[in-house]
Amino acid sequence: MLGRRGSLRFLAVPPFAWLILLFVVPLLLAILVSFRGERGPLDFGNLQLSAAQYQKILGTPSWLRLLGTSAGMALVVATSATLLAFPIAYFLAFRARQRAALFLVFLLVPAATSFLLRVMAWKLLLGSSGAINAFLLWIGLIHEPIGLLLYSQAAVMITLTYVWIPFAALPIYAALQRVDRSHLEAAADLGSGPWSRFWRVTVPLSLPGVLATFFMVFIPTVGEYVTPFLVGGTQGFMYGNLIQDFFSRAGNWPLGSALAVIMLLVTLGLVALALRLVDLRRAVA
C-alpha cells in the first residue's frame, strides 16, 4: 500500500502533533492540576501531589448532587430531542419522497441560526413580559404574568431541547435512509402490518442512528454553562457553571480542574457504554 506513495508517508505527523499538543496534553495537564493541593504556579521540580481537591468534592454533597441534576437534565433533553426528531426524520425518509431535499433545507435553516440567538429567543418567549405570557393574558387564561416560566430548570431543558431538535433529526434521517426497503417489503409480504413493520423492522435497523443522536445531544448538554446562565438563573444552574465559576470568579484552578476531570470521566464512561451498545463510528460516519 505504501509503495510509491511513500513520499508522503509523514502525512500523519502534523495532525498527530496538533492533536497531542492541543487535545491530549491539555487534558493530561488538567488531570495533573487537579491533583495539586493548593493554588499557585505549577512547578515540575516540586509537584507535591495530593487528592485534597477530590476529598473536598466528595465531602460536598451539593456539588455531587448538581452533577446528578445536570446528568438528569441532559438525559431529559437528549431523550426529548431524540423522540421529537424521530418523526421529523421518519417523515423525511419515508414520506417526503422527491421533496425530501427541500424539506431538509427547511430544517437546516434553524440549525444554522446562531445558538445564542435561539437561546435569547426563548428568554423572550418565557420572560414575564414575553410572548407566552402576553398570549395567555390576551386569551384571558391568566390575569397576571406567570413569573416562573423563566429562570428555572424547565426553562433550560425546554430551550436546549429546542436548540437540538434540528441537529438531532439529521443522523436519524441518515440511519432511516439506510434502512433497506426490501426488508420492509419482505415483512409486508409475510403479512406484517404497518405497526409491526415499524416496531420490528424500522426501529431496530435505525437504532444505531438513534443512539448516536442521543449521545450527540447528551454530551454537550451535560457540560452546558451558557444556556443555564442565560435562561436558568440560580434555580437552573448546572455543573458546568460550577466549573466555570472556579476559573473565573473564584479563581481556584485545582478545584475547578478536579470538577472538570470528574465530568470528563463521567462522559467517557457513558461513551464507552455507548460503544458497547452500538458501533457508534459507523452510525456517525
Place this chain on the structure above:
Amino acid sequence: MTAARPGPRRSAIGVGHTPLPLGPAFAGMLVLLYLPIVLLIVFSFNANTSLSFPLKGLTLEWYGRVFGDPALLGAARNSLVVATLAASVATTLGFAVSLAVLRFRFRGRGILLALAIAPLVVPFVVLGVALFLLFNFLDVPRSLLTVAAGHSVVALPYATLILLSRVIGLDPALEDAAMDLGATYPMTLRKVLLPLVGPSLLSAWLTSFIVSFDEVALANFLAGGDPTFPVFLYGQLRFAGRLPVLIAMAVLLMTGTIILSLLAYRLRARDSAI
C-alpha cells in the same frame, strides 16, 4: 406475529407507511422551530428598547446603529478571522487524517482516527478548562489565535468525517494509474485527487467555519480582551438596553451563516448520499 394477512400494498416504496398524520406533524414542528427565530427578527424592527408586546412600530434604527458600533463590528470581524483560521487548519488536518488513514498502513492508524474524532465526545467546558491551563502554563497570552487553535480542534471531527466519507469512495486505482503514467504522488494528489475531493473540501471548510463562528463555551475560556462575536454577545446579553442592536447584528450574521450552511449541504449532497 398475528394472523397472516396479506395486506394490500399501497406502493413499492410506501411499505414503511404507518397510519399517522406525519405531514401535519412535520409542518407543526417546523412552525415551532421557526416561531422563536421569527419573533426575534420582528423585535429587531421594533421601535422600542424593551423587547415586549405590544410592538411600538417599525424601525430600521437598530440596523443603522450596528454600523456605528465599533465594538460590535470589531467582534464580528474577530469571529470572521478566527473562523477562517480554524476552518483552514481543521480542513487541512482532516484531509491529512483521511488520506493517512485510508492510503497508508502504519502503527497508530486507529489511534489517529480515534483522536481526530474524540473532541466530539469531550464537553466544551472540560476542553475549555484544559486549553486554558495549557496556554497559561506555556505563557501564551490569550488572544484570537488561542481561540482559533481551540476551534480547530473541535471542528476537526466534522472536517474529518466529511472528508473520510468522500475519500473512502474513491478508488486508489485512480491514483495508481496516474503514477503509472509517471506522476509523483504529490502531483497525483494535486491533479487527480484534489479535483475529485474539491467540493467535499469546501463543504468541510464551510462546516468547520460555521462550528467556529457560532461557538461560545470554549471561546469564552480562550478569548483575551478581544472577544469573538458570540463571546461579546454572551457578555452583553445582560444589558437589556443593548439587546435590539445585538439582535439586529445577530440577524445579519445569521443570514450569512444560513447561506454558507446551505452551500455546504449542497456540496456534500452532490458527492454522497448525505
